[in-house]
Amino acid sequence: MANIEFRNVSKRYDDGPLTVPGLDLDIRDGEFMVLVGPSGCGKSTILRMIAGLESISSGDLYISGHRVNDLPPKDRDIAMVFQNYALYPHMTVFDNMAFGLRVRNFPKLGIERRVREAAETLGLADLLQRKPAQLSGGQSQRVALGRAMVRDPQVFLFDEPLSNLDAELRVQMRSVISRLHRQLGTTSVYVTHDQVEAMTLGTRIAILNQGRLMQVGTPLSLYNDPDNTFVAGFMGSPPMNLLPVTNDGRHLTCALLQLPRADLAGQGAKLLLGLRPEKLVYAATAPANWPRLSGEIELVESLGAEMLVHLQTGGAQLVARLPGLRVFTPGETLQLAFDPAAVYLFEVESGQRIRTDINPAGAASC
Numbered sequence: 001m002a003n004i005e006f007r008n009v010s011k012r013y014d015d016g017p018l019t020v021p022g023l024d025l026d027i028r029d030g031e032f033m034v035l036v037g038p039s040g041c042g043k044s045t046i047l048r049m050i051a052g053l054e055s056i057s058s059g060d061l062y063i064s065g066h067r068v069n070d071l072p073p074k075d076r077d078i079a080m081v082f083q084n085y086a087l088y089p090h091m092t093v094f095d096n097m098a099f100g101l102r103v104r105n106f107p108k109l110g111i112e113r114r115v116r117e118a119a120e121t122l123g124l125a126d127l128l129q130r131k132p133a134q135l136s137g138g139q140s141q142r143v144a145l146g147r148a149m150v151r152d153p154q155v156f157l158f159d160e161p162l163s164n165l166d167a168e169l170r171v172q173m174r175s176v177i178s179r180l181h182r183q184l185g186t187t188s189v190y191v192t193h194d195q196v197e198a199m200t201l202g203t204r205i206a207i208l209n210q211g212r213l214m215q216v217g218t219p220l221s222l223y224n225d226p227d228n229t230f231v232a233g234f235m236g237s238p239p240m241n242l243l244p245v246t247n248d249g250r251h252l253t254c255a256l257l258q259l260p261r262a263d264l265a266g267q268g269a270k271l272l273l274g275l276r277p278e279k280l281v282y283a284a285t286a287p288a289n290w291p292r293l294s295g296e297i298e299l300v301e302s303l304g305a306e307m308l309v310h311l312q313t314g315g316a317q318l319v320a321r322l323p324g325l326r327v328f329t330p331g332e333t334l335q336l337a338f339d340p341a342a343v344y345l346f347e348v349e350s351g352q353r354i355r356t357d358i359n360p361a362g363a364a365s366c
């Protein structure tokens with residue numbers, strides 16, 4: 001078990017720009033930390049710095065309290081699981097799983113026991129004599145997991161391990177990884193650009209953009225309490241609606257609606273109003289004092305029990321997540337409502353959250 005501390009860590013490749021500019025991040029002992037963010041934001045670079053596969057340009061990295069900036073990868077007691085499985089094609093499943101222990105001169109009996117235990121846990125017991133070419137993608141990824149597991153390292157690193165699997169297998173493998181973590185309690189760092197994966201696996205999630213930490217917290221705290229528009233847009237499916245509104249010190253106004261908010265008198269004349277798609281309800285079912293807004297239906301995506309309704313209204317676009325019991329046709333007008341306490345507010349320029357006494361996370365939904 002181990003904790004990992006980044007202290008003002010920067011990374012620059014050759015003469016390029018700073019890929020990671022001054023990262024401060026604490027990964028706690030035994031937690032499952034997910035690094036999430038758009039392609040190219042530096043997630044893999046951060047992971048590879050922990051593994052020792054990438055040098056650190058400045059700052060300090062500590063694992064279990066020891067500064068590891070110059071420690072070679074083999075001395076870090078870390079196991080990494082990659083997207084492409086990285087199995088040896090000429091070796092059996094057993095030998096692939098045993099390899100890391102053999103090169104560390106583990107006793108033969110111990111290797112046998114550890115591999116068989118891991119194979120049992122991962123449902124690979126019947127496949128130990130197969131070669132990687134005879135395995136499905138999901139089985140290959142379980143072998144890659146098993147190979148990491150048998151080493152019983154102080155840290156697991158995962159670099160988008162599920163991105164080559166189809167949707168159903170991804171869900172299955174997510175629960176395998178989650179169960180393993182509950183069982184072993186090993187500090188884990190997991191890179192993905194999939195926010196659903198991040199939400200379901202992470203004890204905490206670090207959201208990155210262009211190498212910078214946007215926010216770190218539990219999945220629920222990031223969803224309920226985003227610090228900025230980037231996090232608000234990243235967490236939640238579909239993401240939060242962000243509507244440009246004008247603020248005259250008494251009301252927030254846009255083509256859609258007028259919302260009394262005298263408490264924002266000291267704020268800018270233009271703000272962004274954030275409203276989660278799942279906080280919109282049919283006007284007919286909402287309390288009379290909730291603000292109404294209506295729009296023309298552009299598109300309806302059915303999710304089975306629910307649907308995503310895309311509305312066009314006064315130049316602004318909006319998505320609502322509604323119970324899927326009604327049939328709509330594009331072009332139809334739909335009237336919706338929301339709890340006025342459910343809105344988030346952000347500065348336009350910086351995207352930073354404007355915090356008020358109103359707690360949107362506690363707002364009711366019909």
Ligand SMILES: Nc1ncnc2c1ncn2[C@@H]1O[C@H](COP(=O)(O)OP(=O)(O)OP(=O)(O)O)[C@@H](O)[C@H]1O
Nearest residue numbers: 013016019037038039040041042043044045046193
């Ligand atoms: N070896 C390298 N040499 C130069 N630049 C690199 C190198 N590796 C990564 N980069 C650059 O660093 C930035 C971050 O890359 P990184 O792979 O860490 O991002 P990522 O968030 O993991 O992306 P993805 O989700 O697409 O894998 C990118 O702009 C990338 O082009």
